[in-house]
Amino acid sequence: MSPVPAKTNTEDYIRMYTQMVRIRAFEDNANQLYLSAKMPGLTHMYSGQEAVAVGMCEALEDSDKITSTHRGHGHCVAKGADFQQMFCELLGKEEGYCRGKGGSMHIADQSHGNLGANAIVGGSMGIATGAALTAKRLGKDDVTVCFFGDGATAQGLWYEVMNMAALWKLPVIYACENNGYSEYTKTHEIAAGSLTARAEAFGMEAFNVNGQDVLAVNALTQKLVARCRMGEGPFFIELKTYRYHGHHVGDINREYYRSKDEEAHWKSEHDPITNFGEWMLSEGIVNEDELGTISDAVMADAEAAVAYALDAKYPNEAEVDMHVFAPNA
């Protein structure tokens, strides 16, 4: 783990650990809903990347903004969403965050500053930059974190908005979660040169961080968020991480692009939750029983939320053409 702990408060460590466990539990349950054919459509698992979302979102205030991706459950949980409304959304139920109209790929929770997942790869890069422009224009303190994967770095939009963000000194952090795979293709096959160098070409400071180390991610993000608030943004971070599942839950037989040995190695050596738990134990911050209690409580919470969502009602048919247009006061 990082040599200098980013947060020195036991409560902060425990919250970061708990948030990572919550994301894993959410995804395990979502995967089960898919495998048991209880969930409509597909979904993209965040498991393995928890330290990225938690390390970054724990460095943000509630009013700070994030934009998310098709692999967005982790960001949503980390920014403060609750399980019940999230599972309701995944199942297309009325009580979901988007009244069942968005689903997994479009969960938005604006009450905690999550401007939404996005089913277009790289589609939210403009939105994040625009949110940062709002903060600057209206003199607000808000910082926006734009999450995207390594695959999205191939989209031209990123270069257009980085250019403007750098010209206008916007408070936005572009966070590239490099999980090694652009859908079913290895990243080195789709990305020439270096990603940080691309950001540096716009005169932006760019950083590499181990995306499996929640404290390292959190420490760097805290620094950059503070600098953004002082008008020193934008910034770019490449976070090296790993996707435990396939591109989506249905991508099961994937040895043609990724070996089981490689997956096993990342899970046994680089799991962000296991490693952080062991660090907390070694530092005497928690004991085994306390870690077990956290996991048990999260599992129970997730199972209760799933049961609730399965029983919850679907939107009334009359909702189908509601919300096409916003009302004018």
Added chain:
Amino acid sequence: MREITLSKAVNEAIAEEMRRDETVFLLGEDVAEAGTPFKILSGLVEEFGTERIIDTPIAEPGFMGIAVGAAMTGTRPIVDLMFGDFLFLVMDQLCNQAAKTHYMSGGKLNVPLVLRTNLGATRRSAAQHSQSLHALVAHIPGLKVALPSSAYEAKGLLKSAIRDNNPVVIFEDKLMYQDKAEVPEEEYLIPFGVANIKRPGTDITLVATSSMVQVAEKAAGILNSDGISAEIIDPRTIVPLDEETILNSVRKTSRAMVIDEGHQSYGVTAEIASRINERAFYHLDAPVIRMGAMDVPVPFSPALEDLTVPTPEGVAHNARKLVRGELVHAA
């Protein structure tokens, strides 16, 4: 009443709304000191500064996306898209993001932005600076589409668009920027979804949009000398569309033509003609006739370009046939 150009009307609308609401700002290519190639925005940066009249790089998808995010978080951007043809560059941000955000979020997020752009051929600008692409965006649920036909409409519709809580695409006819019309000094708004009966008549309804309203007016003048009384309906917004005013006119005249500068196939003329057929069929004495732009890329040569858009003479010719009981498209 005073007369001002359409260009001046647009400028006044933006200035008035920016004075009224601090959250309104404008971004696009060469909008500040240059005031756009059409000089529509001249003077605005002097009053509002570069913080609110923002020159962007030539990166339409980028600044469109930034506008979407800015709109979602509490401001009201006006995006200046220099030519309507550049819509193809911004389609993801406009149609996948802006148009769907309110619906996909179950009504929690709003995207109150205005995309100002233009339409219209016969400026000798060839196929990538002459298209009329309003049907393209009108097809996407979640976008409102306004088509001002004069300086008066341009000002009133743009002011409504800026106050609307939804993404609005407003197309100005680029050939009309220097055309003058009566525009009151006092403030006024033109509500969306309310058509204008531009000219009352009894024998045939000409539903005409944007640039084609002037064409229809000239055609009506020609028809009048033939003893044919044409009624002209200008929908002013095609999303939402004021069906009732159109249908009431057709029920009265029993004949209708729809004239619009978009390509005729799969376009605005087809949509409006179809609605008339569905809801006023038994009132009709003749088929509803569509007149749109030819289904060809807009050619450069004046000798060819002028053939591609409806003319007053062409409209009058077809209207005359309809009124006389002759099929316009006889086999």
